[in-house]
Amino acid sequence: MPIVLENVSFTYGTGTPFETVALREIDLRIADGEFVGVMGHTGCGKSTLIQLMAGLLTPAHGKVMIDGADINGKGYPLANLRQRLSIIFQYPECQIFETTMEKDVAFGLKHSGLSAPEIQAKVCRALESVGFSFEEIRSLSPLELSGGEKRRVAIAGALVTEPQILILDEPVAGIDPVGRGDFLKLVSGLNRNGVTVLMVSHNTDVLGDYAERILVLDQGRLIMDGPTRSVFSDVEKLEKLRLGVCRPRKIAHLLKERGVQFPQDIVSYEDLLKAVIKSRKSVAVS
Amino acid sequence: MMTTVKKAIITAVCAALCVVLPTAFHAVPNAGSIFLPMHIPVLLAGLICGWSYGLICGLIGPLLSTLFTGMPPMAYLPSMLIELAVYGAATGLLMSLVHTREIYTDLYISLIGGMLIGRIVAGLSRALIFAGGSYSMAAWATSYFATALPGIVIQLVLLPSIVFALERARLIPMRYPQ
Amino acid sequence: MSRLPAGMYLPGASCLHRLDPLVKLVGFVIFIAAVIVTDSVWGYALLAVFIGGLIVLSGIPLNTIFGPVRRTYLFFLTIFFMNGFFFSAADPLWSRWFFCLSWAGMIQGANVVLRLIILIIAGGILTATTSPMEITAALRRLLKPLGYVGIPVDILSLIISVAIQFIPVLFEEVETIRKAQTARGARFDSARLRERAESMFPLVIPVFLAAFRRADELALAMEARGYRCGKKRSEVAKNSLHLWDIGALFIVLGVLMVQIFVF
Numbered sequence A: 001m002p003i004v005l006e007n008v009s010f011t012y013g014t015g016t017p018f019e020t021v022a023l024r025e026i027d028l029r030i031a032d033g034e035f036v037g038v039m040g041h042t043g044c045g046k047s048t049l050i051q052l053m054a055g056l057l058t059p060a061h062g063k064v065m066i067d068g069a070d071i072n073g074k075g076y077p078l079a080n081l082r083q084r085l086s087i088i089f090q091y092p093e094c095q096i097f098e099t100t101m102e103k104d105v106a107f108g109l110k111h112s113g114l115s116a117p118e119i120q121a122k123v124c125r126a127l128e129s130v131g132f133s134f135e136e137i138r139s140l141s142p143l144e145l146s147g148g149e150k151r152r153v154a155i156a157g158a159l160v161t162e163p164q165i166l167i168l169d170e171p172v173a174g175i176d177p178v179g180r181g182d183f184l185k186l187v188s189g190l191n192r193n194g195v196t197v198l199m200v201s202h203n204t205d206v207l208g209d210y211a212e213r214i215l216v217l218d219q220g221r222l223i224m225d226g227p228t229r230s231v232f233s234d235v236e237k238l239e240k241l242r243l244g245v246c247r248p249r250k251i252a253h254l255l256k257e258r259g260v261q262f263p264q265d266i267v268s269y270e271d272l273l274k275a276v277i278k279s280r281k282s283v284a285v286s
Numbered sequence B: 001m002m003t004t005v006k007k008a009i010i011t012a013v014c015a016a017l018c019v020v021l022p023t024a025f026h027a028v029p030n031a032g033s034i035f036l037p038m039h040i041p042v043l044l045a046g047l048i049c050g051w052s053y054g055l056i057c058g059l060i061g062p063l064l065s066t067l068f069t070g071m072p073p074m075a076y077l078p079s080m081l082i083e084l085a086v087y088g089a090a091t092g093l094l095m096s097l098v099h100t101r102e103i104y105t106d107l108y109i110s111l112i113g114g115m116l117i118g119r120i121v122a123g124l125s126r127a128l129i130f131a132g133g134s135y136s137m138a139a140w141a142t143s144y145f146a147t148a149l150p151g152i153v154i155q156l157v158l159l160p161s162i163v164f165a166l167e168r169a170r171l172i173p174m175r176y177p178q
Numbered sequence C: 001m002s003r004l005p006a007g008m009y010l011p012g013a014s015c016l017h018r019l020d021p022l023v024k025l026v027g028f029v030i031f032i033a034a035v036i037v038t039d040s041v042w043g044y045a046l047l048a049v050f051i052g053g054l055i056v057l058s059g060i061p062l063n064t065i066f067g068p069v070r071r072t073y074l075f076f077l078t079i080f081f082m083n084g085f086f087f088s089a090a091d092p093l094w095s096r097w098f099f100c101l102s103w104a105g106m107i108q109g110a111n112v113v114l115r116l117i118i119l120i121i122a123g124g125i126l127t128a129t130t131s132p133m134e135i136t137a138a139l140r141r142l143l144k145p146l147g148y149v150g151i152p153v154d155i156l157s158l159i160i161s162v163a164i165q166f167i168p169v170l171f172e173e174v175e176t177i178r179k180a181q182t183a184r185g186a187r188f189d190s191a192r193l194r195e196r197a198e199s200m201f202p203l204v205i206p207v208f209l210a211a212f213r214r215a216d217e218l219a220l221a222m223e224a225r226g227y228r229c230g231k232k233r234s235e236v237a238k239n240s241l242h243l244w245d246i247g248a249l250f251i252v253l254g255v256l257m258v259q260i261f262v263f
Ligand SMILES: Nc1ncnc2c1ncn2[C@@H]1O[C@H](COP(=O)(O)OP(=O)(O)OP(=O)(O)O)[C@@H](O)[C@H]1O
Pocket: A012, A013, A020, A021, A022, A040, A041, A042, A043, A044, A045, A046, A047, A048, A049, C002, C003
């Protein structure tokens, strides 16, 4: 299900004194199975962009097309899209409302038309994918859990439909490092199985480690769009935008500024390690 | 037990929800008159904090809503204030009087009683103030029961669920601790 | 605040804008009384002239004033017919079951509708020329004397000011939750009443949980800082009323007196 945006603009509060243009003339195409990171300064329109893609907002101009169909067109089956596209907001635990874990996670399947055993199987898989044991916790109240556990339930609730597109808005804010690692592993596992992932984050390290492509927004415009390596290659430009780059890339950049010969196509810690080991070896050889 | 400060803040939050909740249903046609979203926080303030706070919430909530969103319009405000204040006070009073050892029973008795008393008082006030005594039984029955029936049913299911969820999340003290 | 649906306030510098908010509030209450006692054609004429004068003085565009009345005409029709049909008169034009159409009923209906329209317009003028903050501040001034008869005014004003702080915060919270649940498949705009009713749960329960969590945090913070209800907090002294404020009050009182004693 490729996502295509054609000349999309969006304005909040049209016709009021508080009119804000949040997005201007965005053109974009996201292919199946991509892992795309979205970055930009606060208020640049990242959340607006992904909400447009999820059909939660309607563009003022332009078209949002998923799988070739305009999702804001008349008669488009949005309910159907919601089964195939999931979105996880910054504090997803705020959406929990049911009396048991099982019911809450199953909420997304309510209109799926599946039979009860099928639903139960999916709920079980979703809860186990976030590290719960289904039989132990299925009838507990999700409201009595700790914050981190609640977040995992909420994530299970978004994954239960087994979406082909997964959109994440600041998903790692406020989780402890272990939880963050587990979560990112889960997401990249889904991506390897063909799920398109779109992740908004201020955390450049996470984007450098996982995203294969980066979109940079500035004041509602899409100003950079390309493979992570090439977007992160322009360190000065990103720093001028007050965004910065991931730490491995920054280290490579600093080494170069000091006059050290060092590869500059580095974005993840893995790249950095490899480059360091390689340069040590070449030193040893000479 | 909740402190006075906590009760006051909860009441304030409920009053703010009187402004905010109806706006969430703006997009839905006729939601305001069918689902009565402004009643929910007022009833809740009464149930949780007691009759005086329910009363205050019933007065402040609609007032702030009119000031900030223009809904309900000023002209309907007086009758709405009376109605909501009575709901809040009556449910709160019943909740403090009824102790059956079963929270759902307490809640249903207080809610049904409060809604009934509120509708009677609102009908009386409307008859006395707005229609000069000629407001008929039938008009009262249609406007307060027939059109509001879905709202009443929803409130009877929704409010106990909210109270239950708040207890579970340990945001309010348990009524009957095990 | 920018994300709230715009209220009715229109900033301006007319003499109505500059009138003391307390006077406007009290004046409005007196005016309600005047409208309620009105029931003759001359009475309505006087009210119309008075309202017309206010509109001219306020400089508010007519569209803003009559918009709310136009938008709710269906409601007025309902009120009119409910009064028209359900009024039990001695000489009905037509009657069946408990329906009963009569002249007296229709006059009654017209009376009720006219009063409502006048009150809506007057309320519109008040809210268009006075910001919500000014009105609530005036309300607190108005409530102060209640303290002398044992009503805990400090709790009341604490509740009002905290509620105002929470409105924009909770507004955003509701929006976020509405979007999150829509994405999970909740159907807020379904054509079926039942589905719409069911969709109240995933919205309203999380909203209350979020709101109470914030209330809990604020109450704890206030208690930790030693806040107690009943302690006096200093309030900025308000200027006393000007001559024109008092004049305005007398004019409204005059309208009420004329309605009671002349018409
Ligand atoms: N509901 C709304 N009403 C009015 N303006 C809004 C609304 N939501 C966002 N905006 C404005 O639109 C612009 C873009 O907002 P958006 O939430 O998309 O930014 P963002 O990039 O996600 O920011 P952040 O990094 O802080 O999450 C901002 O100027 C914001 O103030």
